[in-house]
Amino acid sequence: MIPALVLGLLFFLLAIGTPVAFAMAFSGGVGLYLTGGLPILLGVLQTTPLSAVSSYELITIPMFLLMADLVLLSGVADDLFKTAAAWVGRIPGGLGMATALAGADFGSICGTSTASAATLSSTSLPAMIRQGYEPRMAAGVVAISGTLAMLLPTSVALVIFGLLAEVNIGKLLISGIIPAIFVTVIIMSTIYILVLLDPSRAPTVTAVSWSERLGLLWQVSPMVVLFSIVTGTIYLGIATPTEASAFGAFGAFCLACWKRKINMTSLYVTLRHAAQGTCMIVLIIMCAQIFGYFFTLTQVTQNLIGWVGGLDVSRWVIIALILCGYIVLGSFMDQIAILVLTVPIVLPLIKSLGFDPIWFGVIKIVTAEVGMITPPIGLNCFIVARYANRPVGEVFHGTFPHFIAHLIAIAIFVAFPEIILWLPNHMQH
Numbered sequence: 001m002i003p004a005l006v007l008g009l010l011f012f013l014l015a016i017g018t019p020v021a022f023a024m025a026f027s028g029g030v031g032l033y034l035t036g037g038l039p040i041l042l043g044v045l046q047t048t049p050l051s052a053v054s055s056y057e058l059i060t061i062p063m064f065l066l067m068a069d070l071v072l073l074s075g076v077a078d079d080l081f082k083t084a085a086a087w088v089g090r091i092p093g094g095l096g097m098a099t100a101l102a103g104a105d106f107g108s109i110c111g112t113s114t115a116s117a118a119t120l121s122s123t124s125l126p127a128m129i130r131q132g133y134e135p136r137m138a139a140g141v142v143a144i145s146g147t148l149a150m151l152l153p154t155s156v157a158l159v160i161f162g163l164l165a166e167v168n169i170g171k172l173l174i175s176g177i178i179p180a181i182f183v184t185v186i187i188m189s190t191i192y193i194l195v196l197l198d199p200s201r202a203p204t205v206t207a208v209s210w211s212e213r214l215g216l217l218w219q220v221s222p223m224v225v226l227f228s229i230v231t232g233t234i235y236l237g238i239a240t241p242t243e244a245s246a247f248g249a250f251g252a253f254c255l256a257c258w259k260r261k262i263n264m265t266s267l268y269v270t271l272r273h274a275a276q277g278t279c280m281i282v283l284i285i286m287c288a289q290i291f292g293y294f295f296t297l298t299q300v301t302q303n304l305i306g307w308v309g310g311l312d313v314s315r316w317v318i319i320a321l322i323l324c325g326y327i328v329l330g331s332f333m334d335q336i337a338i339l340v341l342t343v344p345i346v347l348p349l350i351k352s353l354g355f356d357p358i359w360f361g362v363i364k365i366v367t368a369e370v371g372m373i374t375p376p377i378g379l380n381c382f383i384v385a386r387y388a389n390r391p392v393g394e395v396f397h398g399t400f401p402h403f404i405a406h407l408i409a410i411a412i413f414v415a416f417p418e419i420i421l422w423l424p425n426h427m428q429h
Helices: 002-015 020-053 056-074 077-088 094-110 113-130 135-150 156-165 169-175 177-197 210-235 241-258 264-298 300-309 315-330 335-352 357-371 379-388 392-415 418-425
Strands: none
Touching: 002 020, 002 264, 020 264, 020 335, 056 094, 056 113, 056 156, 056 241, 056 264, 077 094, 077 113, 077 210, 094 113, 094 135, 094 177, 094 210, 113 135, 113 379, 135 177, 135 357, 135 379, 135 392, 156 169, 156 264, 156 335, 156 357, 169 177, 169 210, 169 241, 169 357, 169 418, 177 357, 177 392, 177 418, 210 241, 264 335, 315 335, 315 357, 315 392, 335 357, 357 392, 357 418, 379 392, 392 418
16 A cells, blocks of 8 residues: 555656656655664665765766866867768768767767757757758657667666666677667667658769768767776776776767867866756655655565466566566656666566566666657657757658657567677676
């Protein structure tokens, strides 16, 4: 009875607009008080702040956020799109494909979907519309391409999953590389098919000379070096994810200096923005621990595992139901909030069914990509609509083909786990 009451209180607080951290802390605190009284509640409140922030791996989050802000400051997103457009622009739907490639490249050193979507909205979307692309198709491509940042080795979402699930964060970050490439190809293929079905959606652009293409490659070479520093040091076992994130932040600082974008004002704003983002994430994690202690005390997770274990259905049916639930949650909740709310509950169930937690982490993030473009709250769609000054309904309409394509990608990842696990299984330790 008490767990149902506390969950009802949590969803009520979220429904009236209470910040997710405070909603979890308050409802979890009420549950602890009702279950164990004031001594239990005070004990948890006294120990949670330190235990929530004492993990060494948590330093990865502010470093990745700082790296993303410094990369945004350097203004290299324009160069990425111009380079990709020069190389694939002549293909039907080439500028859309260039947006997907730019989203993957930018996401590899950005790590946050919202920043990637906002940047692509101000760079590639206006370029596509100027070339005569159908606005809703162009907006849909930008919204889905922004989600690629969640899969690549600077992904803040993967780091948070690793912290919550207590799995090897290095392997988790590396495991997203092949799925990210696969999803990028899926996005590009969807664009190509849409343009083949209706060529008026995407006019062909003027060809670019080879000398200009090669010159543009040189402009984006620092980005390749930065990505190689972060990913290569983790994969080869040279550095931990925390150390690699620090190398990446320093490299992004050097890149911004090289682009002559650093001054006292811009550096202060960048550092403040990264600090604010870090504080928000740490607060959510801390409050989620309070809520998690209540679930542990009332044995909700153990009872759920026992109940599911008694069901006479295939484990694949259960994983399909869990992923459908994640898509529904993603349509109206923030992804970090979903992670901290569900991972402590769902992961023991996943392990009890015999699934690899690293595999599930990547599947969860791909499913989160779908949630980022699903009505009514699909966050990336609202970001694109705001930055590009387009109707949000137009953006949702443009993402629908990619919604279907992503469901196919998820089914392939579920059916063939080695697509996700091959690279981390061959890492240097």
